[in-house]
Each structure stands twice: as C-alpha cells, then as structure tokens.
Amino acid sequence: MSAPATSVPNIALNDGVEIPQLGFGVFQVPPEDTAETVTRAFEVGYRHIDTAKVYGNEAGVGDAFHASGLGREDVFVTTKCWNADQGFDSAKQALKASLERLRLDHVDLYLIHWPVPAKDRYLDTWKAFVELKDEGLTRSIGVSNFQPDHLRRIVDETGVTPSVNQVELHPYLVQQGLRREHADRGIVTEAWSPLAQGEVLGDETITGIAQELGRTPGQVVLRWHLQRGNVVFPKSVTPERIKENFEVFDFDLSEEQLSALDGLDRGHRVGPDPDVFVG
Ligand code: NDP
Secondary structure: OOOOOOOOOEEEOOOOOEEEOEOEEOOOOOHHHHHHHHHHHHHHOOOEEEOOHHHOOHHHHHHHHHHHOOOHHHOEEEEEEOHHHOOHHHHHHHHHHHHHHHOOOOEEEEEEOOOOOOOOOHHHHHHHHHHHHHOOOEEEEEEEOOOHHHHHHHHHHHOOOOOEEEEEOEOOEOOHHHHHHHHHHOOEEEEEOOOHHHOOOOOHHHHHHHHHHOOOHHHHHHHHHHHOOOEEOOOOOOHHHHHHOOOOOOOOOOHHHHHHHHOOOOOOOOOOOOOOOOO
C-alpha cells in the first residue's frame, strides 16, 4: 500500500506496549461497508483500528488488513469482550472467536467492554484476560467504561492494572476525576465518542476557535484530546472527514484555548451510564 508516512505519536502503555494516539473507530460502520471504509483509513495513514465483537464488523476489519499489504506489526488492533461473554471461560472463548473473525493470531489490545456490575462477572473476566495476555493472544489488556470502584477492585484482587480505560469523553463530558484516577494508577485514558457523535461541533466556543485557526470544529476537538493526552479514534464513513480527522498534527491550541474547551464540561453523556448499563 502506498500510504503516507504517518505523523501519529505513540504512547507507551504501562506494560511497555506502544499505542498510536490517533486511531479509527468503527462503531456503527455497517459490516458490509467496513472493509472499504477501513481500507480508506489505512490509505489516509491510520494504523490503529478500534472495533468490538458487538459492532458485528470484525471480519471487515480483518479483510481490510489482509488486503492492505501492511505488516502485522504496523497496525494496532483493539477489540472488546461483549457483556454476554463475561466470565472466566466464556471470555477466553470470546477472544478466540474474535481472532477467527479478524483472521489474526493476536490482537494488540483486548478490553472488557462494560463492567456490568449487576452481573458481577468483571473480576472473573479480568482474571481470564491476565491469562490471555500470558498466552500471547493479546499484547495488552484493558477495560472500558470502568468507574473508580471497578478499577480498584480488579487491581486489588489481581495485582494487574489495566493498560487503558476507554470511556466516553468529549468537551461536554471532560471526566476530570476519572482522568486523575487514571494518572495516579498509570492507566492511559482512551476517549470514546471524542466528538460526542457530532453534538459538540456546533458549539460557539469551538466554532469560534476553529475560525480563529482556520481549522474545522472536528479538528479543534481532536487537537484538544491529543494535547490533553487522550487516545482517540473518531469514526466516520465520509471520505473527506476521514482525511480531515487525521490532519491534526500541524497546529497547536494555546493553553487558553485548551482551558476554554475544558470549561464546556456539563456532565452530558451521549451514551449509557456505566453503573447501570447491562447491554
Ligand atoms: P464520534 O464522536 O467519533 O462521532 C462520530 C459521528 O461524527 C458520526 O456521525 C460521523 O459522521 C461524525 N463525524 C466524524 N468526523 C466528523 C467531522 N470531522 N465533522 C463532522 N462530523 C464528523 O462517535 P463514536 O460513537 O463513533 O465514537 C468513536 C469510536 O469510539 C467508535 O467508533 C468506537 O470505536 C468507540 N466507542 C466505544 C464505546 C465503548 O463503549 N467502549 C462506545 C462508543 C464508541 P459520518 O460517519 O456520517 O461521517
């Protein structure tokens, strides 16, 4: 593949694995369009794909990778254990099934998709994850949508700290407290729905900064995430947006502009509440 050299920085996780800070998310990319969309993302330069069993499109991600000519070590692939698959044996089976759909012998990062505290299986699931990493089926293990008490429990019980916690995070949900908890524990923050699924893009503060800088609102929000240290993987099926979202490494927001975006926080979620969501 003749893709441009990528300018995306890597971030070192607490187990030494390196993750590209900007990736491409495929939630709600229809399965039949996934191979073509991910191929376009590879052509633009993305080398990190965020999928999940429940998105139904792991096979399309695998198809795009295998057609790309890229080396396995050139692409960072994340997938996630769905809620119904939680439990020690079932989580192990679930990763093996994901690998079959992806046609890979390992992923780079495997995540517990939601804690589902009502079912109380996330601790057993985490114990399985520790073994899956030892077995080489995933290079790194992490969690998603975990609250501080869920993090505390798995770390206290197993002594193994997740490498990342992937949580909803955007200018309307800045997650200051959780980010501090992550920093204290050496967990990297991954921001899902980094654009709040488009909801923040008409915000006056954001459009004002975009105008000042001659950038798009999407680029301003992604730049804020990157400068705040978050790992992000915006989703788009629109070719111009796929490209636009990748062109965020040739400008900086000032401290004042970063603080203005921080100040938009209003605790607003576009997705479910992790304390109660069962899927
Ligand atoms: P995003 O915040 O990435 O927003 C995606 C939406 O914004 C789409 O409607 C897209 O439209 C539009 N969009 C994308 N780029 C631009 C742009 N530059 N200008 C204007 N509009 C734009 O939402 P997602 O919910 O998809 O989150 C991203 C990824 O996070 C997911 O794909 C998934 O990988 C992950 N995620 C994880 C969750 C978890 O529980 N762990 C939950 C939700 C998401 P269009 O496609 O039509 O171009």
